[in-house]
Structure formats: structure tokens, C-alpha cells
Amino acid sequence: MSPPPAAAGRRRSSADAAPDASAVPPLVAPAATPAVLRVALVGNPNTGKSTLFNALTGLRQKVGNFAGVTVERHEGSYRGSDGTRVSVLDLPGSYSLSAGSPDEAIALEVLLGRGRDTPLPDVIVCVADAQHLERNLFFTSQLLELGRPVVLALNQMDAAEAAGIRIDVPELIHELGVTVIPTVAKRGEGVERLKLAISRATSLPRPQRLFAMPPAAADALAPVTAVLEAAGFDPMPAAMEALRLLAVTRPESHLAAATDLRPRLEAARDQLRRAGHAPERLEAELRYDWIGGVLSRVVTRAERRARTASDRIDAVVLHRVWGWVIFLALMAVVFQSIFTWATPVQDAIEGAISWLGQTLGSGLPAGDLRSLVVDGVIAGVGSVLVFLPQIALLFLFIGLLEDSGYMARAAFLMDALMRRVGLHGKSFIPMLSGYACAVPGIMAARTVENPEDRLATIMVVPLMSCSARLPVYTLLIGAFVPATALLGGILSLQGLTMLAMYLLGTVTALGVAALFKRTLLRGPMRPMILELPPYRWPSARNLLIGVTGRAKLFLRKAGTVILALSVVLWALATYPRATPNPGLAPEVQQEQALEHSALGRIGHLIEPAVRPLGFDWKIGVSIGASFAAREVFVSTMGTIYGVGEAGNDVTALRAKLRDERDPRTGQAAYTPLVAVALMVFYVYALMCMSTVAVTVRETGGGREGWRWAAIQFAYMLALAYGAALLVYQGGRLLGLG
Structure with a gap:
């Protein structure tokens, strides 16, 4: 189906071409600037959204939970060029507004203004992967129909260009009717222009529907749209919601009051089937038909090379033998480095704690107060603070593996093993997160669609040795395990012991998961669908922000x-x-x-x-x-x-x-x-x-x-x-x- 003329039928002429590829549409009317401009950052997973969030806000971030749920809430801020404080909320990665997972449900609640203690955002910044624009435009088209100010950040432009993909950004601006800013978040390219676009977004015309429904579909959905408008939906979101609900078997709780909704939906489905449409696939067919037309006018591709660098790396990393060797070697390096690289910093912290205890002890009279300060506060808190360098190193390595694209490969590698215990590779992502902390690991299980698989994953994530166990391990290993060199000095007995503790928890977690899946949580096996992101050089700035944030949380606990x-x-x-x-x-x-x-x-x-x-x-x-x-x-x-x-x-x-x-x-x-x-x-x-x-x-x-x-x-x-x-x-x- 071709897009309507107002959205995609016009062609760009030399007169209306933008002077550069990141042109921002001009202001059309003055608008009152709010005291705080609230921005929601959204996008598909693996688009570099978190990296862009770090580039926008730097270290001005705070981490908490959304009200009433355990979904992590990342919020940061920066000052606009006019002095306005801009608050940026990094929403969980989503593929659509259909809310197929708890993470997507949170994003939907915030974007529709139904989030508890979360105001309706003034501007939506959609982060799209330029290399996979077709898939990303599905979610983008849904966001545009919300009728809110939208800015599209076309991220990872360098990867797209390296793959021979050329995007006509001015033409894409005309197709979508919104500002499009090319960015390379890991290098900070385009970030300042994105900030300018955010400040202007509330003064620009709101995007309109990008495609028209067939007359038969519009007639069938008209009664459903009427019920939704009566329930408080605006005309454009009501039509979009009606289209989305065709594939939903149970409407959300906020629509429960619309008593006429279910019978009208059933009637609409029957009418669409008689007209030759599949109701559950109608939205996808309409949107991808429109997306195909947009891409034909916006994107040109060079002839694909037979084998890319990522393909050559994956041939080794995902090999059925060498893949496991590389995985175990990486884990060994991580745990060995915890003992070797952190030692100088640990010694410095120990010296500072000892000096502080002696200084305060000598300045206080003998008695309970000195004992409380020296033996209670300094001995207790100081004995934990000394492990901060090791915990920071652990989070640094986890960040390196995630940002480089290797973590998804590890999940893919584990899929065959996970399937033997009744799960699939996607469950290994929360389990890997459990190496850092069981709390975010359990929350990450929301990405597992099957309820039985999700529950089995939650039940075994705490068996993965988290960073909180690290002080216990290092205290005991340092005291009772000699630093005997192994493999010509590459590994020591201490590092091997640490690796053994982590492997013990991991192997046991797989065994317990198999037991749960064969007893309390029986369920059908489902295939794993996992996107393998391209290999990338991790951003030093992004890693620094991530490690600093986790270190702050540890210090706050201390x-x-x-x-x-x-x-x-x-x-x-x-x-x-x-x-x-x-x-x-x-x-x-x-x-x-x-x-x-x-x-x-x-x-x-x-x-x-x-x-x-x-x-x-x-x-x-x-x-x-x-x-x-x-x-x-x-x-x-x-x-x-x-x-x-x-x-x-x-x-x-x-x-x-x-x-x-x-x-x-x-x-x-x-x-x-x-x-x-x-x-x-x-x-x-x-x-x-x-x-x-x-x-x-x-x-x-x-x-x-x-x-x-x-x-x-x-x-x-x-x-x-x-x-x-x-x-x-x-x-x-x-x-x-």
C-alpha cells in the first residue's frame, strides 16, 4: 500500500533540500519554554540508546525504580543552550507499543501519560539503528501516531556507511514529517545538534498519520475507535489503539471500563476476515507496506560484500569447540585480573583506612567512643570498601563484553546447553547479569516471553555468583589459597579457585533449572530469536559512566x-x-x-x-x-x-x-x-x-x-x-x- 500524498508522496526538490544531512526543520511558531523540558528516550534494543543517553547526560544521572514496579529507571539531565533544564528518561528497549513484555508495558504507560509519578513527556526522542532502519521504523511509526513532539535520532551512522548503506536524511525528514538527526553516540557526533532539535521540537507541527487504512479496515474499526474515543483516547491514538487491539486477546486493565469494547472487537475481526484481511497481521502488513515505500525512496545500498569482518569473527567465536574455549578463557582472564590488577589500588585503600583509624584513634580518649569509631565504623566499613577496585573491575569487564557485542554471542553459544535444561539462550542474559547483581538479573528475566521459562530463570539467577559475594571469596582465597603460578604464570591458583566458584554456581543453576522445568514449571520448548548486534569498539566514556554509577551504588550501600x-x-x-x-x-x-x-x-x-x-x-x-x-x-x-x-x-x-x-x-x-x-x-x-x-x-x-x-x-x-x-x-x- 502506498503512503498518502501528504506523508510520503511528495519528492524533495532542490529548493527545499536541507543544507546538510542533519538539518532541523525551522521554527513555525513561538512556544512557551517549560521550566523543565521532559524527554523520553525510546528505541529498539541494540540501537545504542543507552550510549546516547550517557552522551546527553554525562554523569548527571540517577538510578531508581519506576513507581510500584522493579523496572530500573534511569534519569539524567543537562542544560539547554537557553538555560532550560532538560530531564531525560531512558525507557526500557521496546520493539513496539503492543506491550508484549513487562519492560514494553512500562514504556507504553509512560508514553501515554499513565505512568505512576511519571509525567507525560514533552518530547519523545526515538533512537533508530541506521543499519537496520526497516525494523526500527515499525516502532517509529507507532510513536509518530501518538501526536506528541518527536525527534528521530538516526544512530550508528558510521556502521551503516561501512556496510554500504546510504540514507537520504532530508528526504527522510519529508517522509516522516519530523526532525531527523544522524548521530554516532559512542563518539558524541550529532549530540549537540540533537539537543538543539529537542529544544525546538515543541514548537514544530505534530506528525500526522503516515499511512491510510483500506476502506474495509476503516469501516470495520470505526465502532471500536468510537468506544476508545469515549474512553478518553484522542482521535489519532484511538485509531492506532484500535488497530493494535486486533491482535490482543485480553485488553489492558485501563480499558476494562469500556464494556462495549470486546464485542465490537470481535465483530471487527469477523468483518475483516470476510473482507479478506487477517486481523492479527493487519497492523504489521500496513506498517511494513508503508515502510517499504519509504525505504525505496530514502535508502540506497551498495553491493554487499560476500563476508564481513563480523562474519569472520563469528566463525571462530561461535564455533562449537573454539567458542567454548574462548568463553572460558575470557572468564579466566576476568577473575585472574580481579586479583592482579586491583592489588595496587587495594593496597592504597588499605593504607588510607589504616592511617585514618590510627589518626582518629590517637586523637580520641580511650573508651567506648574510640572503640566505636575505630573498631566499629572504620573496621567494619573499611573492610568492605577495600574491595571496591575488584567490584569496579568486574563491572568494567561486563560492560566491555556487553558494549562490544560479545554478550549476545555468549547467549547464542549457550542456547544449545540451555535447551537441554528446558530453557533457551535468552535466559542466559539474565543469568549473566546475575554475575553483577541478582536484582537486575531477575528483572532482566522480563525479556523471556514464556511465563514458565521466565519463572524458572528467576528461581536460578541468585545461584550466579554476584559481586556481593566477591568480598567473601577474595577474603578467604587471599587468606588460605596460595598464589601458586599455573600455566607458566598466566593463571594462579587463586584465580583458578575464583573461577571454580563462579562455574560451580553456573553449572548448579543449569541443573536446578532443569529440575524446575521437569517438575513445577513444565512448559513447551520455544525457539530462541536473538539479534546479534555488530561488533563495536566499546566507548571509554560510556564504560566510565557505567562503572562510576555502579561504584556509587556500592559506596551508598557501604x-x-x-x-x-x-x-x-x-x-x-x-x-x-x-x-x-x-x-x-x-x-x-x-x-x-x-x-x-x-x-x-x-x-x-x-x-x-x-x-x-x-x-x-x-x-x-x-x-x-x-x-x-x-x-x-x-x-x-x-x-x-x-x-x-x-x-x-x-x-x-x-x-x-x-x-x-x-x-x-x-x-x-x-x-x-x-x-x-x-x-x-x-x-x-x-x-x-x-x-x-x-x-x-x-x-x-x-x-x-x-x-x-x-x-x-x-x-x-x-x-x-x-x-x-x-x-x-x-x-x-x-x-x-
């Missing part, structure tokens, strides 16, 4: 949750005080004071349950405290061993753990076998209240959500206890401990 718990734990470890016995050595007095304190008494109540695992009461207390956040285990041990003005950095804590003696036998209380059992326990145990909360939300909330969260917590705790028991007792039988 400054709130861990600080508060450190103070509470110091009080529990200090009171009630034991009667001092001058005849005993200071170390013995310290041990007696701890056992007499509230923390010691709680620990001795816990100790019978953890003693079969090789753990004493101190580890038991630290495990219980770490339910607030796993890294609290380290700060709790730091607080326990900081009492009595012991060393207040991680090196001193490791030394204390190695020197600790079992009062019953006089032998070492903590051995390499105990350390491995403890790490295995943390691989499996769900010691994170944030993960429990997000599981409740993502599995439906209410009683159903709590049921799944309880199942998740119980099976992981049983798995952790059983595995740690097997490691410790099995190791003792083999004479290892």
Missing part, C-alpha cells in the same frame, strides 16, 4: 546498610561487658569479652547448627548478619576482630583468620578446607534480602510471590548447607582438614 550494621554489631560485640581479669593475656581477655557479649551469646546459640560444617560461632553470626547484604559477612568479621584495637584492614583480618585457634583443641580454627566449605556455602545460600524482595515482586506479588520467594530461599539454603557439609566432612574423611 555508607548506609553496612555502616548501620557495623554500629549495631559493635554494640552487640561490646555489651554487656565482662569483668576484666588482669592476670590473663590480652588475647584471652578479648576472647572472653566477645563470648560474654550479646553477639557471643547469639553466636553460641547458632554454633550447634553450623559446627558440622566446620564453622564456629563467629562465622555463624557473620552468616546471619549477611542476610542484609552478603558483603556484610566481611564487615562483621572485621568488627569482631577489630574489638580490642586489632588491625583494621583486610590484610590484618586475613592474618587474624589464619592465626585463630580453636579453644577446645588448640588447633587452627580456620583451615583451607573450612574456607572452601564457607565459599561453597555462599555460592548457594540466598543471603540477600533485596533478592527476596525483588523475587516477590517479579513472581506476581502477594501470596503467590511470597510462595515462590519462600521456595527459592528454602531450596538454596538446603543446597548450601548440604554442599558445605559434604565438602567439609568429605574433606576430613580424605584427610584434608
